[in-house]
Amino acid sequence: MSANRRFLLARRPHGEPVPEDFSLVTEPVPQAPEGGFVVRNCYASLDPAQRGWMDDAPSYMPPIPLGDPVRATTVGIVSSSNTDEFQVGDWVMGLNGLEDYSVNQAGGFTMKVDPSLVDSPSKFLSAMGAVGLTAYFGLIDVAKPQPGETLLVSGAAGAVGSAVGQIGKILGARVIGIAGGAAKCRRLIDDYGFDVAIDYKGKSVDALAAEIRAAAPEGANVVFENVGGDVMDAELMNLAKHARIVLCGLISEYNSPEKVGVRNLWQVLAQQATLYGYLIMDYAPRFAEGGAAMAEWMAQGRLRIDEDVQEGLENAHAAFMRLFTGANTGKLVLKIADGL
Structure with a gap:
C-alpha cells in the first residue's frame, strides 16, 4: 500500500463509544527509524480492555492519547527495517494500533512468531495470544x-x-x-x-x-x-x-x-x-510455555478456540461494539490485510 490508514481516538467516549469518538485518517506510509522497524499489520485483537484505555483514568496502562490510533495487539509482517534484530518479511506480534503500518523500536514488546505453527496468523491473537x-x-x-x-x-x-x-x-x-x-x-x-x-x-x-x-x-x-x-x-x-x-x-x-x-x-x-x-x-516471559501447552491441547482435540474475524479498518467501530452487544461468536479479531 502507498498510504497508511489510521483509526484514531478523536474524543473520550462517554458511556458506549459512538462513531464520532473516532476518526479514520490517511497518512503516508512511515519509514523505519534508526534502530527500528515498521510492521504491516494484518490482524488486530479487539478486546474489552481497549474501552478502559480510552478513558482518562488511572489504570495499569496509560490512557490512549487523543489523536493517536486505538491501541491494539496486532500480528503482521515487517515491511521495512533499520535494525538487525528484525528483518523484512519477519512475522511479528506486538502492541501497536489499529492502523495499516506501525513504527516499532527494537527492544520493545514486539516478538517474532512462526506462522507455520498455526492455520492462520490470527491464532497468535487468540489461542496462542x-x-x-x-x-x-x-x-x-x-x-x-x-x-x-x-x-x-x-x-x-x-x-x-x-x-x-x-x-x-x-x-x-x-x-x-x-x-x-x-x-x-x-x-x-x-x-x-x-x-x-x-x-x-x-x-x-x-x-x-x-x-x-x-x-x-x-x-x-x-x-x-x-x-x-x-x-x-x-x-x-x-x-x-x-x-x-x-x-x-x-x-x-x-x-x-x-x-x-x-x-x-x-x-x-x-x-x-x-x-x-x-x-x-505479568506472564510475558512465560508466553512460550503457555503457547506450547495450548498448541498441544488443540492438536489433541481437547481445546477449541473459536474466532470471530471482522474485516476492514473502516469497520473498526462496528466490529468493536460486537463485544458489548454479545454479537461476537469467539475471539474478536479485525482483519486489516492479507499476509504478503
Missing part, C-alpha cells in the same frame, strides 16, 4: 483448580471464558458457565464441554444466585470473573469456604458512566475467600 494465555495462566498459576472442585466462569461464552472452562475440564474440575442467551448456553455444553450452563439474561441477582446454588449446592471453589456487576453479586452469594476469585475483567462496567460495583463483597470475608486482581502482562 493474550486470550488463550490469560485463561491458561489464570488457572494454572493463580486459581489452581483441583480435580473435583467446582469452577464458576462468568462471560463463559466469550473468548477468555470459553478457554477457561475447557482448561478447567482438562484439569479435572466441574465447570459451570454463565452466559447471555440460550444459543450461547448451548455452545457452552455442545462445543466447549461445560457441565452446566446458566443464562443470566432477564434474571434478578436473587434469581441468578438461586440458579447457581442449585447447580453448585456446596459453592464454587474457584470463580473466574469477567463480568462484574449483578452477575458477580450473584456469584459472591455462592462461594465455598476459602474460594479463590480471579478478577480478570468487569465488562458490565466498561461503558457505564457511573460505576455500579458489587454489593456482596462481604461474602469474601464471610467465606474467607481470596480475591486476586489478575493481569496477563
